[in-house]
Amino acid sequence: MRGFTVIWLGQLVSMLGTGMTNFALSFYIFEQTGQASALTIAIFCFVAPSIILSPLAGALVDRWNRKVVIIMTDLAAGIVTLVWLTIVLTNGNLEMWQIYLGNIITGAFNAMQFPAFSAAVSLMIPKEQFARAAGMLDFAGAASNILAPAFAGALLGTFGLVPIMLVDVITFLFAILAVLVVHMPQPAAEMIPEGNKRPSLREDSLFGFKYIRERPSLLGLQFVFTALNFISAFGAIIATPMILARTGNSAASLATVQSIAAFGGVAGGLIMSTWGGPKRKVQGVLLGMSAENLLGPIVIGLAKAVPGWAAGSFMSQLFIPIINGSNQAIWQSKVPPAIQGRVFATRRMIAQISFPVAVLIAGPLADKVFEPAMSSDGWAAAIFGPIVGTGAGAGMSLMILLSGIVGVVIGLVGYSIPALRDVEDIMPDFDALTAPIVNNEPAIQSQGE
Structure with a gap:
């Protein structure tokens, strides 16, 4: 675990810098435009290439x-x-298109990071530690999120974007150094059918789809994440503009909620890294989804002030490391390391393909439908006003509440399906297989590319 711990420390520092920049840019975009749509477009520009390019990225990994x-x-x-920092120093501000373009580039490269990092970790630690390692990574993200909003909020009002972005650049260098000094084992040469050549890049890009399609339990598990990510996006993306709208653009209120939410993530990460999750990991995934939505988005949607938003955000983040860690442990133990890049990239695409669609819909839906409907004289104010209030931000609160209710149902329905509930029994661990099989044919070891 020593090598993994070094990389983990690098990621912890890097996440702090990234979190500060993300917080600052989110506030900057909403302050400049006053619209949730602009913020959701920025998120879409990062998420879309990250997801769309996943199959190709997995093949390259x-x-x-x-x-x-x-x-x-x-x-x-x-x-x-660094380019953003240079523009701010030169021109004094960032244009929206510059933020969007930067997010597109970063998102494209990010498509490779998840499958590469996940596949590398699978060979650095024993499988019994997979869930704990995932918990440590979630802990790192949550711990940095405690500090990032506080640091960024303190710097933004007085000094603007410059010092925040400078810190971000330095933390990236720290993360790169941590990876450089650690030995990362490479998987054994891949097994391919006897007499065949290595598949083309196009065939490798499609391999993950075929692998998951032929394993209905894994496919069904990912479809549950697809549905949940779609509906959760309406709540998660709208939470920031909702808080700003209901507090008169208070960066302090937003920082308070996000910092307390991060404490929930820290608690969840600590629980997962020490406990390792339930013995039946699928319970941590599907039942965890229902619990997270019941105690998170539903509470946030019903609340009208910082204490309620903070409580719901804390509970939501508490469950996320348990959900993600349990799911990661299932996949890392079932999929052979040599093909994890392709399979994990495809897995990510299936689970998250609905997210950018929801992101594009969420902003206009909030600005054009829910917010007008929940204004003091809106058509829905009489029905839902007693529940979520009326006026600025009330429509977005209603969106978050509804997303939480549907999220609870998705988790329970998924757990009621035997093929998903019993995935750990149906799918053998990769190291329990007596011989490597590729496309149901005898395999030989590939000699290089």
Whole structure:
């Protein structure tokens, strides 16, 4: 675990810088435009290429040295932030299109980071530690989120974007250094059918779809995440503009809620890293989804002030490391390391493909439908006003509440399906297989590319 711990520390520091920049840019965009749509477009520009390019990214990860890929993705994100910093120093501000373009570039490289990092970790630690490692990573993200909003909020009002972006660039360099000094084992050469050549890049890009499609339990598990990510986006993306709208653009209120939410993530990460999750990991995934939505978005939607938003955000973030860690442990133990790049990239695409669609819909839906409907004289104010209030931000609160209710149902329905509930029994661990099989044919070891 020593090598993983070094990389984990690098990620912790890097996440702090990234979190500060994300907080500052979110506030900057909403302050400049006053619209939730502009913020959701910025998020879409990052998420869309990250998801769309996932199959190609996974194929490249399995062909290239995973250590080099991780360094390359961190370096690309650092360069984008450095360019933004230069523009701010030169022109005094950032145009929206510059933020969007930077997010597109960063998102494209980010498509490789998740499969590369996940596949590398699978060979650095024993499988019994998979869930704990995922909990440590969630802890790192949450711990940095406690400090990021506070630091960024303190710096933004007085000094603007410059010192925040400068810190971000330095933290990227720290993360790259941590990866450089650690040995990352590469998987054994991939097994391919006897007499066949290595598949083309196009075939490798499609391999993950075929692998998951032939395993209905894994496919069903990802479809549950697809549905949940779609509906959760309406709540998660709208939470920031909702808080700003209901507090008169108070950066302090937003920072308070996000920091307390991060404490929930820290608690969840600590629980997961020490406990390791339930014995039946699928319970942590599906039942965890229902619990997270019941105690998170539903509470946030019903609340009308910082204490309620903070409580719901804390509980939501508390469950996320348990959900993600349990899910990660299932996949890392079932999928052979040599193909994890392709399979994990496809897995990510299936689970998150609905997210950018929801992001594009959420902003206009909030600005054009829910907010007018929940104004003091809106058509829905009489019905839902006693529940979520009326006026600025009330329509977005209603969106968050509804997303939480549907999220609870999604988790319970998923757990009621035997093929999903019993995935850990149906799918054998990859190291329990007596012989490697590719496309149900005998396999031989590939000799290089």
